[in-house]
Amino acid sequence: MRFCSHCGHSNLQFSIPEGDNRPRYWCENCQTIHYQNPKIVVGAVPIWDGKVLLCKRDIEPRKGYWTLPAGFMENGETLQEGAARETWEEACATVAIDDLYTVFNLPHINQVYVFFLGRIEDGKYGVGEESSDAGLFELDAIPWDELAFPTIGRTLRFYIEDLKSGTFPVRCQDIAPLQRRPSED
Amino acid sequence: MRFCSHCGHSNLQFSIPEGDNRPRYWCENCQTIHYQNPKIVVGAVPIWDGKVLLCKRDIEPRKGYWTLPAGFMENGETLQEGAARETWEEACATVAIDDLYTVFNLPHINQVYVFFLGRIEDGKYGVGEESSDAGLFELDAIPWDELAFPTIGRTLRFYIEDLKSGTFPVRCQDIAPLQRRPSED
Ligand SMILES: [Zn+2]
Ligand SMILES: [Zn+2]
Numbered sequence: 001m002r003f004c005s006h007c008g009h010s011n012l013q014f015s016i017p018e019g020d021n022r023p024r025y026w027c028e029n030c031q032t033i034h035y036q037n038p039k040i041v042v043g044a045v046p047i048w049d050g051k052v053l054l055c056k057r058d059i060e061p062r063k064g065y066w067t068l069p070a071g072f073m074e075n076g077e078t079l080q081e082g083a084a085r086e087t088w089e090e091a092c093a094t095v096a097i098d099d100l101y102t103v104f105n106l107p108h109i110n111q112v113y114v115f116f117l118g119r120i121e122d123g124k125y126g127v128g129e130e131s132s133d134a135g136l137f138e139l140d141a142i143p144w145d146e147l148a149f150p151t152i153g154r155t156l157r158f159y160i161e162d163l164k165s166g167t168f169p170v171r172c173q174d175i176a177p178l179q180r181r182p183s184e185d
Numbered sequence: 186m187r188f189c190s191h192c193g194h195s196n197l198q199f200s201i202p203e204g205d206n207r208p209r210y211w212c213e214n215c216q217t218i219h220y221q222n223p224k225i226v227v228g229a230v231p232i233w234d235g236k237v238l239l240c241k242r243d244i245e246p247r248k249g250y251w252t253l254p255a256g257f258m259e260n261g262e263t264l265q266e267g268a269a270r271e272t273w274e275e276a277c278a279t280v281a282i283d284d285l286y287t288v289f290n291l292p293h294i295n296q297v298y299v300f301f302l303g304r305i306e307d308g309k310y311g312v313g314e315e316s317s318d319a320g321l322f323e324l325d326a327i328p329w330d331e332l333a334f335p336t337i338g339r340t341l342r343f344y345i346e347d348l349k350s351g352t353f354p355v356r357c358q359d360i361a362p363l364q365r366r367p368s369e370d
Contacts, residue, residue: 001190001191002186002190002191002192002193003188003189003190003191003192003193004190004191005186005188005190005219006186006187006188007186007187007188008187008188008193008194008195009193010193019314021274022259032305034190035257036260037224037257037258037259037260038225038260038262039257040223040224040225040297066286068319071299072220072222073222073223073312074207074222075221075222075223075292075295076292076293076295077223077292078292078359079290079297079357080290081292089206099357100288100355100357103264103285105263105265107260107261107262107263107266108261110246110260110261112225112264114259129204145233168280169355170285170355172264172284172285174263180197
């Protein structure tokens with residue numbers, strides 16, 4: 001953020017506004033405070049005939065890695081609508097959204113991930129614009145080493161674990177930044 | 186949004202960018218797309234000795250009405266940290282955050298509300314800067330007609346209902362815009 005989106009001036013400050021308790025971008029000219037808040041990434045665990053629908057990312061980050069359909073929640077939609085929309089956009093599948101399932105805090109990147117359980121309504125899927133491949137995976141054939149994000153692996157592992165009991169309690173966890181290996185320093 | 190926060194130009198468009206599927210603000214000069222996404226409001230149900238801590242709002246909207254401590258989630262924090270921070274800021278109480286409890290979609294105002302169960306650690310509370318009063322309420326003495334938002338009433342009613350069974354499943358619901366009465370037209 002370099003210019004005030006309200007008045008166009010370039011004299012943005014980054015300091016604690018009067019009456020606030022943390023630094024914000026604010027405009028010296030028109031006094032507008034430009035709040036920045038975490039974003040929600042919403043997705044689904046789309047199931048068909050005991051298999052889970054994954055898609056291969058064709059965009060960065062993690063291009064070429066497999067993911068559950070998920071993306072930034074949009075204004076004007078519910079979490080469930082967002083999960084269904086992402087499943088349609090990324091894997092061309094129509095999914096009935098069931099219960100809330102996993103919630104992950106990623107404070108280092110200002111994101112909250114939210115996944116819902118879902119059922120593919122007719123078994124059909126395809127390859128969406130931001131994907132290079134899509135497929136229904138047996139739960140013992142998930143490409144664990146080729147998953148895009150920790151949120152995906154944790155959600156899938158919870159799902160496999162919960163299938164044994166048939167109960168799917170909501171899981172809420174933090175995800176820490178990936179450790180860099182010493183060789184990367 | 187009237188000016189590009191990236192380059193300061195005033196020639197913002199509101200239309201569907203190439204490769205996208207919904208209208209966005211974007212800058213004709215530098216091509217930056219200015220995404221707008223829902224915000225998370227996070228709060229707690231702070232319990233002490235069977236009573237719940239409410240605070241009276243001293244800011245608009247709904248100034249003078251009672252609320253559970255809640256506010257916009259900040260960058261760099263987890264949902265739980267946000268819930269504890271809001272309880273401290275609005276009611277000067279130190280709360281141990283337990284399980285995720287309620288999640289509400291408010292798509293008409295681009296918000297998702299998230300409440301956690303919490304325990305006030307020492308029974309102490311006070312009146313925060315954005316509050317004009319605070320108090321521990323017996324569950325049969327909640328001021329139902331003076332609650333600030335539907336999310337507050339629903340969360341409190343769920344809590345009272347769930348106390349009977351001692352189980353507090355996560356609840357996820359939509360909240361529709363308030364109906365205006367004909368006399369308000
Ligand atoms: Zn300004
Ligand atoms: Zn620009």
